[in-house]
Amino acid sequence: MPDTSPDTSSDPVPAPQDLSRKMPGQLLARGVCRHLLSHDFVTVEELTPTPGLRVDVMALGPKGEVWIIECKSSRADYQSDHKWQGYLEWCDRFFWAVDADFPTELLPDETGLIIADAYDAEILRMAPEDKLPGARRKVMLQKFARHAALRWHAARDPDLNLAAW
Amino acid sequence: MPDTSPDTSSDPVPAPQDLSRKMPGQLLARGVCRHLLSHDFVTVEELTPTPGLRVDVMALGPKGEVWIIECKSSRADYQSDHKWQGYLEWCDRFFWAVDADFPTELLPDETGLIIADAYDAEILRMAPEDKLPGARRKVMLQKFARHAALRWHAARDPDLNLAAW
Numbered sequence: 001m002p003d004t005s006p007d008t009s010s011d012p013v014p015a016p017q018d019l020s021r022k023m024p025g026q027l028l029a030r031g032v033c034r035h036l037l038s039h040d041f042v043t044v045e046e047l048t049p050t051p052g053l054r055v056d057v058m059a060l061g062p063k064g065e066v067w068i069i070e071c072k073s074s075r076a077d078y079q080s081d082h083k084w085q086g087y088l089e090w091c092d093r094f095f096w097a098v099d100a101d102f103p104t105e106l107l108p109d110e111t112g113l114i115i116a117d118a119y120d121a122e123i124l125r126m127a128p129e130d131k132l133p134g135a136r137r138k139v140m141l142q143k144f145a146r147h148a149a150l151r152w153h154a155a156r157d158p159d160l161n162l163a164a165w
Numbered sequence: 166m167p168d169t170s171p172d173t174s175s176d177p178v179p180a181p182q183d184l185s186r187k188m189p190g191q192l193l194a195r196g197v198c199r200h201l202l203s204h205d206f207v208t209v210e211e212l213t214p215t216p217g218l219r220v221d222v223m224a225l226g227p228k229g230e231v232w233i234i235e236c237k238s239s240r241a242d243y244q245s246d247h248k249w250q251g252y253l254e255w256c257d258r259f260f261w262a263v264d265a266d267f268p269t270e271l272l273p274d275e276t277g278l279i280i281a282d283a284y285d286a287e288i289l290r291m292a293p294e295d296k297l298p299g300a301r302r303k304v305m306l307q308k309f310a311r312h313a314a315l316r317w318h319a320a321r322d323p324d325l326n327l328a329a330w
Binding site: 145 | 195208313
């Protein structure tokens with residue numbers, strides 16, 4: 001029988017996401033980004049504040065607050081991260097995001113804690129604030145804006161070749 | 166004959182864009198955004214700097230430069246715009262983008278001029294610079310970052326309900 005369903009191949013409404021393609025940490029990041037938006041924080045993923053460091057989630061608050069959230073899917077994932085203290089100087093507040101089964105006693109007390117899954121998250125412990133100096137905040141805001149705009153450009157103009165960026 | 170092609174319904178690579186869905190001004194904006202990226206300017210479309218004003222393209226340069234580009238598809242489109250002078254106070258440089266057939270003698274000399282189509286553009290006349298005060302530049306950078314991040318969030322998480330944003 002011929003397929004008589006309407007041709008939606010050029011429809012701009014995307015298909016539901018196939019979450020099986022995502023890594024466990026990316027699923028946590030998805031829930032984190034959703035939750036932070038409910039606090040009026042916008043987010044990007046996998047931003048590079050400086051060469052050699054890539055953060056899982058960077059969030060920008062309504063007053064310009066800069067938060068970094070590292071997503072850890074397991075004890076091994078956490079214990080193999082030897083760079084996390086390097087993130088502290090690039091944000092006002094630093095959080096871990098883990099799932100409900102993660103042994104949270106491993107995590108340092110002086111960091112924030114978010115429990116997440118692929119659909120939502122909750123802030124269990126607010127991170128202490130260590131405010132960015134003004135010049136670095138400006139740099140981070142500019143990096144955030146460029147990162148978000150480049151990816152949004154690639155999404156709205158998929159024929160664009162962004163390989164050089 | 167059954168369709169034996171692979172199932173790509175959940176493939177993240179989007180179909181080529183259907184440009185027939187876009188308005189003439191949006192086609193110009195597409196070419197403008199592509200061209201500005203070659204100057205290392207990132208862009209968003211339809212940003213609202215203040216209630217009642219919506220710019221066609223806002224561009225952010227590598228040194229934090231803020232440019233606004235209004236896209237006009239015809240003489241009538243230009244002549245019906247009674248708001249454009251209100252854009253000047255929200256950017257360092259202001260440009261018109263028009264197609265090759267537009268009667269450019271209508272446009273004020275003291276504005277920039279970009280000739281565009283849906284695929285590319287070229288800056289024919291650089292706009293004069295009138296630098297934003299620092300506080301307003303900071304506001305515009307924050308607005309740009311939030312606009313880009315919200316739209317990129319909606320693109321990467323299409324199940325998200327952004328209606329409230």
